[in-house]
Amino acid sequence: MPNVLVARESLLYGDDGLWEDKEAQQKAGSPIGAGALMVVGVMVAAGVWFLPTGSGGYVRRVARPTDWASAFSSVLPKLPAPAVRIDFSTDRVQWLGASHSDWSRRNDMLQPGRLRLLRNSVQMSDYQMEFEGQIQKKALSYAFRAPDLKNYYACKIVLPSESSGPAEIVRLVVLDGREQLRTRLPIPFRIDRDTSYRVRVNVRGNNFRTWINGQVIDSWGDKRIATGGVGFFSEKGEQAALKWVRLANQDSFLSRLLTFATLVPQVPAGLDE
Incomplete structure (x- = not known):
């Protein structure tokens, strides 16, 4: 089955050399995707640190889902309104x-x-x-x-x-x-x-x-x-x-x-x- 998949991808990318490049890119992962995950991780860590009774020494308070939704939507790009x-x-x-x-x-x-x-x-x-x-x-x-x-x-x-x-x-x-x-x-x-x-x-x-x-x-x-x-x-x-x-x-x-x-x-x- 792996050979079949490689052959199919080789047809898409032209030859085995291009397939190997594609495989290496997939293993390395997308830099943009990794960056996005890192930003989300920092946001979550900061929330845990500064939330009450977190590691920062503050008294912990459980945020409501609407608070998280508002915080998340505020960092998203301002795209044109769906209509x-x-x-x-x-x-x-x-x-x-x-x-x-x-x-x-x-x-x-x-x-x-x-x-x-x-x-x-x-x-x-x-x-x-x-x-x-x-x-x-x-x-x-x-x-x-x-x-x-x-x-x-x-x-x-x-x-x-x-x-x-x-x-x-x-x-x-x-x-x-x-x-x-x-x-x-x-x-x-x-x-x-x-x-x-x-x-x-x-x-x-x-x-x-x-x-x-x-x-x-x-x-x-x-x-x-x-x-x-x-x-x-x-x-x-x-x-x-x-x-x-x-x-x-x-x-x-x-x-x-x-x-x-x-x-x-x-x-x-x-x-x-």
């Missing part, structure tokens, strides 16, 4: 909230009803949401920083009540199921019915900013809700349609990877699971 794009015409989505009968699909677009949240987004804190949609009646509404269905921030893009008036963006704060704040501001350009718009929402810390087709239309802040996901809804007399949504996590490296893994659509087609 997932969900196409509502083809992807099955895991929702939290109203039953699927309250929502509908028409012309490969999703029409929201009562509030539903992307189930695996509710543990997120800082992120950027982008979606394409259109207003069919009155308003298009979306929620963010929503840990559940009774606590969330939301915005509504509202058509003008009169043909000559401006469209508006309406800010909402809902706590314990009760609306705490509703602020209306004019949008500085025309918004038309049955026209697709690309909306981007940046949620970072206590600050929230919204763009429509690349133009900033609103920026505000609130500190009452620190964590929560995204969703969509329509109130009485409203109707909107959504084509897709894209969500990019801006949290720590580890939480970004975990969120990315749980958000990626796994099963095509269908309104929801």
Whole structure:
């Protein structure tokens, strides 16, 4: 069997001489890998030395797993945030909230009803949401920083009540199921019915900013809700349609990877699971 393996590797590397070089490299190990192991070893040793009652003479304290995760993620490279794009015409989505009968699909677009949240987004804190949609009646509404269905921030893009008036963006704060704040501001350009718009929402810390087709239309802040996901809804007399949504996590490296893994659509087609 060893001769078979050597022969197979020889075909890959050209001849036995190259195979011997490859074998020597494998025995020596990767310098980068060895360096990484050494760094991790130093980190662990330092943790043991300086942790309470360790060899350094301090009183030992057992670190929580979240402490270790935070410490480890802080030394990892700051890579671009993983992002997932969900196409509502083809992807099955895991929702939290109203039953699927309250929502509908028409012309490969999703029409929201009562509030539903992307189930695996509710543990997120800082992120950027982008979606394409259109207003069919009155308003298009979306929620963010929503840990559940009774606590969330939301915005509504509202058509003008009169043909000559401006469209508006309406800010909402809902706590314990009760609306705490509703602020209306004019949008500085025309918004038309049955026209697709690309909306981007940046949620970072206590600050929230919204763009429509690349133009900033609103920026505000609130500190009452620190964590929560995204969703969509329509109130009485409203109707909107959504084509897709894209969500990019801006949290720590580890939480970004975990969120990315749980958000990626796994099963095509269908309104929801």
